Amino acid sequence: MDIILQQVSYAYAKNTPFEKRALYDVDLHIPSGSYQAIIGHTGSGKSTVLQHLNALLKPTEGSIKIGDVEVKPEKKNKQLRQVRQKVGIVFQFPEHQLFDETVLKDIMFGPMNFGVSEEEAKKRAIELVKLLGLPEDVLEKSPFDLSGGQMRRVAIAGVLAMNPEVLVLDEPTAGLDPRGRKEIMELFYRLHKEKGLTTVLVTHSMEDAARYADRIAIMHNGKCVLEGTPNEIFNNEERLTDYRLELPQSVKFQKKIEKMTGKKLSTICLTEESLAEELTNLIKKERES
Numbered sequence: 001m002d003i004i005l006q007q008v009s010y011a012y013a014k015n016t017p018f019e020k021r022a023l024y025d026v027d028l029h030i031p032s033g034s035y036q037a038i039i040g041h042t043g044s045g046k047s048t049v050l051q052h053l054n055a056l057l058k059p060t061e062g063s064i065k066i067g068d069v070e071v072k073p074e075k076k077n078k079q080l081r082q083v084r085q086k087v088g089i090v091f092q093f094p095e096h097q098l099f100d101e102t103v104l105k106d107i108m109f110g111p112m113n114f115g116v117s118e119e120e121a122k123k124r125a126i127e128l129v130k131l132l133g134l135p136e137d138v139l140e141k142s143p144f145d146l147s148g149g150q151m152r153r154v155a156i157a158g159v160l161a162m163n164p165e166v167l168v169l170d171e172p173t174a175g176l177d178p179r180g181r182k183e184i185m186e187l188f189y190r191l192h193k194e195k196g197l198t199t200v201l202v203t204h205s206m207e208d209a210a211r212y213a214d215r216i217a218i219m220h221n222g223k224c225v226l227e228g229t230p231n232e233i234f235n236n237e238e239r240l241t242d243y244r245l246e247l248p249q250s251v252k253f254q255k256k257i258e259k260m261t262g263k264k265l266s267t268i269c270l271t272e273e274s275l276a277e278e279l280t281n282l283i284k285k286e287r288e289s
């Protein structure tokens, strides 16, 4: 399912003394099956964009096409419920939205609310608990008796239980330890690849954007100021600095090494693994010559 934002502007509390413009003429095309990262400093408009992707917010100007549903200002649209079913959002600290007596009921709530049978919803919950690496006996526990990391996984299972076609992730690893972060990011990547899930990730982590995304959009003061592949984005240090963003660690190391040795590596190294590979090749070449 393609998502296309055309000239989207948004103001909070429009036509009140508290009006606050958050987006200005944002154009963005997220093709079906792609992994799009959205980066930008605090307050640049990332979360506001995200909330347009499943029509939680409607543009105050412009339009957004979500599959074949077009969302426009002032237009009443009966298909929004269908859109919300297909586009799942994992908000920051999603565990804050857990509410039911048991994990099972919590995961089943969303799909049953959308007319899925009890039997099917239960089947999905059991499968998802396994997929997310939670012990099976977690299903009958209260979500509030779990650890923070487990609660996060249960909340993610609740979003996945809707069988979304698009998964929108707003800083999904905030507050987790490095191992927990990696496990969750790898899980989302696996889902993206195996189920062909279109994935949109808002992140402050340049490393995650560089490692996982096919394309990256930069938000700055409510505008989408740059969009491209990770290679294109991270080859442009000057503009990143203008937008108060940094290079991923591996690219920073690469630049230091290139400066110290006076040698250029053959490609930009977006991950630790590719930096290690490039350095190994360089050392081999040096030995051979």
Ligand SMILES: Nc1ncnc2c1ncn2[C@@H]1O[C@H](COP(=O)(O)OP(=O)(O)OP(=O)(O)O)[C@@H](O)[C@H]1O
Binding pocket: 012, 013, 020, 021, 022, 040, 041, 042, 043, 044, 045, 046, 047, 048, 049
């Ligand atoms: N509910 C709201 N009411 C009024 N203004 C808001 C509201 N939510 C966000 N804003 C304002 O809109 C602008 C964009 O905010 P947004 O949350 O989209 O940025 P962000 O890039 O996601 O920031 P962060 O990285 O801190 O999450 C900011 O100036 C913010 O203060």
